[in-house]
Amino acid sequence: MVKHITILGAGITGLSAGWRLSVKGIKVDIFEEDTSVGGLAKTIHEGDCFIDIGPHSFFSDDKEIINAVLGLFKKGPQPKIRKVKFYYNGRYLDYPLTARSVLFQMGACSGLRAACSFLKARFFPFDRREETVESWAINNFGWHLYRSFFKPYTEQFWKTPCSELSSMAIPTHTRMSFINTLKLLLRQKVDKKGESLIEREMLPVYYPDAGFGEISENIARIIERNKGAVHLGCKVTGISELSGGRMRITYNHEGQQKEMESDYIISTAPLHILLKILAPSAAPDVLLSAGRLEYRSLVVLGMLTNKQNILNCDYAYLLDRPFNRISEMNGFSRYSSSDKENIVCVEIPCLIDSSTWKANKEDLFDICIDSLSKDGFIRRNDVKKLFLVKAPHAYPVYRKDYAVHLARIKGYLKNYKSLISLGRCGEFRYMDIDECMKRAFRFADNLE
């Protein structure tokens, strides 16, 4: 029976598992290399201001998860409807792209071309297997929208050709198509089984006044109240299996190497990191597969300004700009800066160790400001202060061969009876907060 568990990572997954396990009376020790909790869902405070790694909102269709999160607050965050748009050729289109956007918002000429091109693709499909983003987008939206929209946006974001990306890179791709959004326009529902991406975007969203990171901070407090511990600034550098299935982690804290033994380990670190620190070392083919699973990094530039209501929505996705998404923090919490101020955030996906990743905030501002001015969002003189946040492993990249590599790694990890890899990077799976929590809770409930 598991009495003591160590968890690698104090993101939402590690914290949710720790929370549920600590309620069961299991002793929990969480090790986090960062100096604050939350992982990708943390909030960074600087002076009177705060920003997230791209403003997050909490949403779910699962009552248990909603109640669990709202129960973390004395006075819970209030629900609101999230307004997300594509900013395309100076117009705000629906996000995700819908038949309505194509037919009515992109202009009559573009709408007509898209409709003809879509019909052609229905009769002469590109590649029926639809394994890549390229074939999925052409078959379901036609060449015109693929060339003018899906291809440039996807490649700008992933830095990878659409022909190399698995169609899994498009969330809910199996239910998203021109036809389905046309049906949605007429009937409101695409099908009864689960939600399409569009319906998920319509769920009410919640944002805590003091920043999204408050969710993680409150969970960490409960774990500590339940006699667990969250060890910040502790980078795990080794994991090994001892006799009798017990586990040992080695971690580094303020330059000192320390160890802790436990009955079980949950890792939420990216899979290539887990395999690197696991002893004995995995076979070469497993290590090769771990190296083939790529993550896209993200830098977020925050710009403090007195300008208000800059966007016509909470976030806008953009094409052909140095950044792929823009948002303003006042749309999430008016406490993110002082009364008359606002923070505009732009998100720039990049390769780790690229010049963008290494750039400082002033350089990134120089890269973005011309385009921000041209679009009328914000000018150089409007900006009083800059903030920069970086996430090395923001998005798992679903290349077309990723499933083979993932299966090989998962197969290898099954050799460890007292180790599991969970979470967005730990499972190499796109997940929102609610799904991370759901899977962590389910694992904790089933652990004996």
Ligand SMILES: Cc1cc2nc3c(=O)[nH]c(=O)nc-3n(C[C@H](O)[C@H](O)[C@H](O)COP(=O)(O)OP(=O)(O)OC[C@H]3O[C@@H](n4cnc5c(N)ncnc54)[C@H](O)[C@@H]3O)c2cc1C
């Ligand atoms: C830009 C962006 C916007 C998003 N917006 C939303 C949104 O609005 N709503 C939503 O529901 N979801 C959103 N998500 C998804 C959500 O952020 C993630 O699904 C969730 O935060 C993942 O949590 P996790 O605990 O699985 O992983 P992580 O948050 O990555 O946590 C893993 C933790 O492990 C730590 N770690 C790694 N290696 C080590 C080591 N060796 N030693 C110690 N610690 C280690 C890391 O520092 C990290 O804290 C967004 C994601 C991104 C990138």
